[in-house]
Amino acid sequence: MTSVPTTTGSQRRPGRSMADLLNSQGFRSLAYQVLLAGFIGLLGYYLYSNVVANLAAQNIATGFRFLDQVSQFEIGERLIAYSARDTYGRAILVGLLNTLVVTAAGIVLATVLGFAIGIARTSRNWPLAKLATGYIEVVRNIPVILQVIFWSVVIRNLPSPRGAIEMGGVAFLSNRGLTVPVPVGNPAYTWMFAAFVVAIVFSIVFSRWARRHRERTGKYVETLWIGLAAMIGLPLLVWLFAGMPSEMNIPLRKGFNFTGGMNVSPEFTALLLGISMYSSGFIAEIVRAGIKSVPRGQTEAARSISLRPRFIMRYIVMPQALRVIVPPLTSQYVSLSKNSSIAVVVGYPDLVNVGNTVMNQTGQAVEAIAIMMVVYLIISVVTSSLMNFYNRAVAIKER
Incomplete structure (x- = not known):
């Protein structure tokens, strides 16, 4: 007498779990997002290929290799060294x-x-x-x-610069912008800036300590004036110990413009x-x-x-x-x-x-x-x- 194989619950579970997975809201949401991302990717690739083909038909090169070519134009305002011979x-x-x-x-x-x-x-x-x-x-x-x-x-x-508005004889306001004196470069100024950053960090830490102290004891500790004193006094101490460098590059009228100092351009302003x-x-x-x-x-x-x-x-x-x-x-x-x-x-x-x-x-x-x-x-x-x-x-x- 042959035995008839029976289907147990454990054997049917994979089928049910797969159906549950396909019918779950999370799986369908993920699937829709993947399909949408794929569609957008294909659309982007089609548009890119179309643009490249049209540019090639007009003998226009594509890519970013042009960034290494010489620019051959000047830029009036810049924070880093630049000339028309740069890329x-x-x-x-x-x-x-x-x-x-x-x-x-x-x-x-x-x-x-x-x-x-x-x-x-x-x-x-x-x-x-x-x-x-x-x-x-x-x-x-x-x-x-x-x-x-x-x-x-x-x-x-x-x-114009010849009739510029003078500010104490060291700064000038004209149609060329605001021209002001600036300190001559000195290593002390780098250390003063570092001291200013340290003072800012100290002010933040001290303010947080004062807040916790106030919440714990109910006593108020003044932080504004102490922070300002640190941000002014610490760089000042560095300046004193560095020999008090005070040489300034003062702007002077020369022809139809100014020489020296720093100019804040009209365009920027x-x-x-x-x-x-x-x-x-x-x-x-x-x-x-x-x-x-x-x-x-x-x-x-x-x-x-x-x-x-x-x-x-x-x-x-x-x-x-x-x-x-x-x-x-x-x-x-x-x-x-x-x-x-x-x-x-x-x-x-x-x-x-x-x-x-x-x-x-x-x-x-x-x-x-x-x-x-x-x-x-x-x-x-x-x-x-x-x-x-x-x-x-x-x-x-x-x-």
């Missing part, structure tokens, strides 16, 4: 550094202006609040490119003022919204125990307002970095301006634009990452 790659690097400088300076200036105007708009001082409101309404409702052009026209209509003031209007509204989001009862309770206004703003209002301020503030920083690309309208040699020159000379339009796109993408991602890190650092931990 296109170095020219793009010069433009990138100029973009980073104006972006960093713009973020600092826009933040200072925005926070000051935003706090002023919440003030109970009627003229100050109305003045802040007027500033916000003006700078927010004028396109940023018009503001940049406006400041460029204002600076260009300043007196116009671009910096335009993008900074435009962004500061939006930052001010973000700050005002953050301050208004703090319950009014908390500020009234703080006043009832005779806390000083600066203590109320620093320890009660701002820590809570930052949770509302930081996320949209990140978007404004990213927008400011992208707005710097309008430097081309005033002739400031930023990444886009230099990239356009490279593109016109080489004909490598796709590659030049791709470089600019990738660079701005990296700047935006880095800015967002740093702000997200700061947001997590200042976030109030719920217990």
Whole structure:
């Protein structure tokens, strides 16, 4: 008598587990994402192949080999050594550094202006609040490119170097920009900068210790003046021990221009003022919204125990307002970095301006634009990452 094989539950389990896997929401979600990524990849490859084929049909070379060719054009403003005998790659690097400088300076200036105007708009001082409101309404409702052009026209209509506005006989304001004296190079200044960095680190560490001490004992320890004393006093001590170097490179009129000193160009100034003031209007509204989001009862309770206004703003209002301020503030920083690309309208040699020159000379339009796109993408991602890190650092931990 032969036995009939039976199907056990353990033998049927693989079939059921495979069906469960295929019907699971997680697997289907992953599969759809893989299919979408593959479709986008194929579409990108098709477009790239089409562009390469069309360029080849017009005898236009593709690739990034042009970056090693001699640029044959000068750049007026630069932070590193550059001449017309350098490569296109170095020219793009010069433009990138100029973009980073104006972006960093713009973020600092826009933040200072925005926070000051935003706090002023919440003030109970009627003229100050109305003045802040007027500033916000003006700078927010004028396109940023018009503001940049406006400041460029204002600076260009300043007196010529021969009739420049003197500032103490050592600095000059003219249609060539602001020319100021600078210290002559000395190793002591490097050590002073290092001392300043050490003082900043000390101030941060001391501020955190003071906060923990206040939370533990309830006793307030002054940190602002101690931090400022460290940041001023430590570099000053280094300067004293280094022999007090004081030689200055003072600008002098010579012909139709100035010699010596350092010149802040009209193009840089116009671009910096335009993008900074435009962004500061939006930052001010973000700050005002953050301050208004703090319950009014908390500020009234703080006043009832005779806390000083600066203590109320620093320890009660701002820590809570930052949770509302930081996320949209990140978007404004990213927008400011992208707005710097309008430097081309005033002739400031930023990444886009230099990239356009490279593109016109080489004909490598796709590659030049791709470089600019990738660079701005990296700047935006880095800015967002740093702000997200700061947001997590200042976030109030719920217990």
